[in-house]
Structure formats: C-alpha cells, structure tokens
Amino acid sequence: MNYKRYYYVTLVQLFFTLIAGGSVTWMIQNNDGDTVRYHPQIWATFQFIAFAAWSSFIISGSIVLLFWTGVWDWFIKDENERTYFLVHMVYIGIYDFFWLGGAASLSTIPGNCRRIDHCTSTRAAAASSWLTFFALSWASVMIIREWFYGSYKDQTIPMNTKQAKTKAPPPPPMSTTNSSVFCGPQCVLQARAGAPKLMVLPAAHYMFRTVSDLFRANWTHPTAVPTLQYIFVIVSTEEYDRMYRAYREGVDSVGKFQAQGLKEGNEQYRWHGTSRECKVGDPGHPNLCTSASCSLCSIIRYSFDIDRFGPRWGRFGKGIYTSGTSSKSNDYQKNLQPSQWSALLLNNVVVGRGYQLYDNSDKLIQPPPGYDSVLGVPGRALNYDETVVYRNDAIRPAYLVLYLTPQ
Secondary structure: OOHHHHHHHHHHHHHHHHHHHHHHHHHHHOOOOOHHHOOOOHHHHHHHHHHHHHHHHHHHHHHHHHHHHOHHHHOOOOOOHHHHHHHHHHHHHHHHHHHHHHHHHHHOOOOOOOOOOOHHHHHHHHHHHHHHHHHHHHHHHHHHHHHHOOOHHHOOOOOOHHHHHOOOOOOOOOOOHHHOOOOOHHHHHHHOOOOOEEEEOOOOOHHHHHHHHHHHHOOOOOOOOOOEEEEEEEEOOHHHHHHHHHHHHHHHHHHOOHHHOOOHHHEEEEEEOOEEOOOOOOOOOOOOOOOOOOHHHHHHHHOOOHHHHOOOOEOOEOOEEEEOOHHHHHOOOEEOOOOOEEEEEEEEEEOOOEEEEOOOOOOOOOOOOOOOEEEEOOOOOOOOOEEEEOOHHHEEEEEEEEEEOOO
C-alpha cells in the first residue's frame, strides 16, 4: 500500500467533511424561522450531518495532526499497534454508515427549489456527503486490503510517521570479511591478547564511517538521528570465533549462499539493545566490568546465551532478537547508572534461510524445518523488522557504538 496515498485520501475526506459540515451548520444557523418551507426530513438530516461532520473532522483531523507531527509514535508501539488498528477500523466503519445515511437522505429530498429553502446549499451538502463517504470507503478498502495482504510488495499499514513519509529503508548491508578492521592475520593474533576486550576504532578508519552510515540509514523513528561519537571493535577469543565460523560454514554448505552472490551463511549486520549496568564505553570507561548482571558486558565477554535471557520471550519464541533498524534497538537499550550516553551492539548474524512471519508465534524454540532464522516482517504484528536466531553460535557481537541519548 502507498502510505502517502492513504493519508492523502484522509486529507481529501477532511476537506469534503469540512464543506458538508460548514454547509449544514450555516443553514441551521441562518434559517429565517419559516421551517414549514423545509422538507420534513431536512431539519433532522441537517443536524445529523452536522454531528457526523464535526465529530469525524475532529477525530480524523487529530489523527493526521498527531501523525504528521510525530507525536503519534509516542503512544503507538509494537505492543498496542494491533489494538489501534481495530479501533481505527471500527471508527471508519461506523462513520461510513453515518455518511451513507446522511448523503442518501439528502439526495432523496425533492429538488424543487421554490418549495425548499437553501436548495443549492442542500445539493452542495449532499454532494460533499457523498464525496466524504467515498473517501472514507476508499481509505477503509485500502487498509482492510493491507490487513489481509500485508505481504504485497513488502509494504504494510502505516503505523508510524516514518513509514508514511518515506519509502521503506533499504535492507542493512551484509557484513563482509573484507570489512575487517585489522591489517591481516598477524594483526588479529596480536589483537587477541587479553581478549575479550574493546578496542577503540579511530574516527579516521573507513569502518568508522561505514558503521556510522549504517546507523544513520537504519534510524527510522521520528526522533532526530544521533551522531555516533565512539565506536569500539569487540575482540573475541579464538574459541568463540571458531564456533561461530564453524556454524556459518555449515549453514552455507547447505544453502549455497556464496554461490548466490551473498556472504557465507548469508551473514548480515543486525543491531541489538540491552541493559548496561556499568559505564563501559563512556569517556574514561574503556574496560568491561565483571558484574554477572551487566547484560552488555556479559554479551561482549561471552557472546549471546539464550538461557540467560530469562523466562519471558518475545513474539517469536525463545530466541536471540536483533533488528536491522537501529532506532528500534535503541528502544531496548537501558542505562542502569545515570549516563548521557546510549550504547548499542552491532552484530554479525548468520541469517541463512530466513522464515518470514507477519504475526506472533511465541511458542517457537527453533526455526521451521529447512530454515535457519525467523524474520519478523513489519505490517501486522510489527512496526519494525526483527531477525531471530535460536542458536548461540549463530551470532557474535562485532561493534559497540556510543551516542548521546536521544531527547
């Protein structure tokens, strides 16, 4: 569905609603008291249309205003998006009947202008009522169609400002072996001394720009895009890297992704936000803490562990959740100590063959047979994408990025 077109249709509806409401209100306020000259059904119809017009103008106008100013995204989240949709459809359905009844009633009034006061205005109100009805019906058809066919061309119902104002962002670029920050195998061996650890990525390094561009390109929330101030390379132990490489090779041996022009195992970059108990990454805090309850440092030290994520799982079951949308992952990062800085992880993820889901499936403990991951597609249960893997060795943290907390 064309997001802009949907809201342009709503604006058209508002325009004709204003004409219809203004016309009947003027006639109600400016009659000469000789109500005998009105057709018997005009007076009640005028009052009904005035109510329908101004109430729908206020409701739809408020929706458009909140949507285009970005305030909408403060209270429409992934968790309540479905409820909003159903309430919105009930509203459109009720007012479709209101406008159909009002327009039909005005249209059946005899057209003898010598016997009916404000005949021309009555006809204008009838025409505006029909046009409002058609605009509302068009909007309802568009949104109902998208509800049932949300996968069409990978487009979805517009539930937030960015989805309506822009085209869907391009998928995040795949991680590549030639994007290594090290000069060669010998440099890697030297860097592993003291691993796991963080190494500052100089701002002049080409990967600093690559990661920064990726962060900005995939920030799709209406808040201002923060600027990355610090990027750290996560240096893992050889053991953890070896397990990841072995799994990646196994996935590629089955899926033949390199033969399709993709990276081995269809490896891709994905973001992850988690809680930070310490201030690692903040200026003057370059070292990992030793607290077992600091999720960020634990992931950097030992990579991801499904069993550490507790009894509550997401909409796609017991897995490790990441996203190609940096602003979505930002919603999940949390500082447990006061800090003006926010931290996100950029990870290498073996996506392999991803199984696309549009609705919740919270009982999953592994991908469906023949698949390596689950891809949450925006549109029905989600506003933003999710990539879920169900094995610890399918993901490794690659970079820690720091930016000033969005206001």
